[in-house]
Amino acid sequence: MSRSSMNRSDPLSDVLTALGARSGGRTRLEASGDWSLSFPEKERLKLVAVLRGKCWILLPDHPPQHLTEGDVFLIGSAAHVVASDPELTPIDGAALYSESGRDVVRLGGDETVLMGGSITFASAEANFVLDALPRFLLIGGASGAATAVSRTLELLDGEVGRNRIGGSLVTTRLAEVLFVEAIRAYVAEQGDACVGWIGALADRQIGEALRVIHGETKRPWTVATLAARVGMSRSAFSARFARRVGRPPLEYLTYWRMLLARQWLSEPEADIARIASEVGYLSQSAFGHAFKRTFGHTPRSQGR
Incomplete structure (x- = not known):
């Protein structure tokens, strides 16, 4: 990493x-x-x-x-x-x-x-x-x-x-x-007729939010800070993000963090504590719970 x-x-x-x-x-x-x-x-x-x-x-x-x-x-x-x-x-x-x-x-x-x-x-x-x-x-x-x-x-x-x-x-x-x-x-x-998160990339503000999430994955984002980053009100951003992407902003953020973590866990000698930190979790326990909720098994089982 x-x-x-x-x-x-x-x-x-x-x-x-x-x-x-x-x-x-x-x-x-x-x-x-x-x-x-x-x-x-x-x-x-x-x-x-x-x-x-x-x-x-x-x-x-x-x-x-x-x-x-x-x-x-x-x-x-x-x-x-x-x-x-x-x-x-x-x-x-x-x-x-x-x-x-x-x-x-x-x-x-x-x-x-x-x-x-x-x-x-x-x-x-x-x-x-x-x-x-x-x-x-x-x-x-x-x-x-x-x-x-x-x-x-x-x-x-x-x-x-x-x-x-x-x-x-x-x-x-x-x-x-x-x-x-x-x-x-x-x-x-x-253009705007595109569906799903790929189509959302064509949306100037929601596409920028996706790039921000992917570029600064470990940052402790909230809906408010993401909305401010792309120049929108919290409520308008949340509704538009969910409509274009198909998931609320923080749900997408968590899902992306877990996909990224799973990719890194497949690497030789993967360090779970370090991976947890790199995807924005201060606690290895909190990371483990989020991972299990997403994939149905623990990070340690993924690495085997």
């Missing part, structure tokens, strides 16, 4: 790190003619770009969405079907990729080419991210918000299928960058 790690001010990066976000790999689909692939619900975030051609995506309780070259879409933990025609009966797409080491599926040609990258989470609290995002997000190829995504995608596509030194590491990191760029595009396009 270096001093720099205690002074973070990027909530998105902080949370992805605390939840053990990592690349779930990248996939590529090349297809022609009639085809339809189904994929099950899974606790991960998947970003897919249409590099060539067109296709349809179908989700439960969602109208079929037609996609064309240049479009990018983000899928949360939802079952979905990708197809050349929404009326076709799908086959199990996950099974096609289940063979060891297989990340490219070819179905008769390459009229349509899709590339995907996924982010998985080591933490059981993955819903903290998943619930803050829509089950489906389309970033249109004609949208200015898709520019950064497209640039990263071009780099990722350039690495696929090439036996270059460090290629696996490069594609993994680019997939992660692609995900972050998609979130940025989501916030830029949706």
Whole structure:
């Protein structure tokens, strides 16, 4: 726990790190003619770009969405079907990729080419991210918000299928960058329509409050001091924070402290007393009670 790690001010990066976000790999689909692939619900975030051609995506309780070259879409933990025609009966797409080491599926040609990258989470609290995002997000190829995504995608596509030194590491990191760029595009396009704490980052004052909480986690914050920090009255700040983030300010603060503490407890030779202090607790006992209320077990059990 270096001093720099205690002074973070990027909530998105902080949370992805605390939840053990990592690349779930990248996939590529090349297809022609009639085809339809189904994929099950899974606790991960998947970003897919249409590099060539067109296709349809179908989700439960969602109208079929037609996609064309240049479009990018983000899928949360939802079952979905990708197809050349929404009326076709799908086959199990996950099974096609289940063979060891297989990340490219070819179905008769390459009229349509899709590339995907996924982010998985080591933490059981993955819903903290998943619930803050829509089950489906389309970033249109004609949208200015898709520019950064497209640039990263071009780099990722350039690495696929090439036996270059460090290629696996490069594609993994680019997939992660692609995900972050998609979130940025989501916030830029949706603005106040964004839901959850990710959407709250787009709110000037509530976003600043989140950055303050993440940057000065150990400080003994109260609703009043947070409100004053962002130039709002206590009551207006509390109501707006809860509406935008989905949790009252101090509940969010406690939850973030516990996520951060759990991340540090996984490190070799973790010092519980020091971690308690670094997340704002003067008493190790008070820290232990807060941790158990959040996760159902003690900090000492977490470290085992």
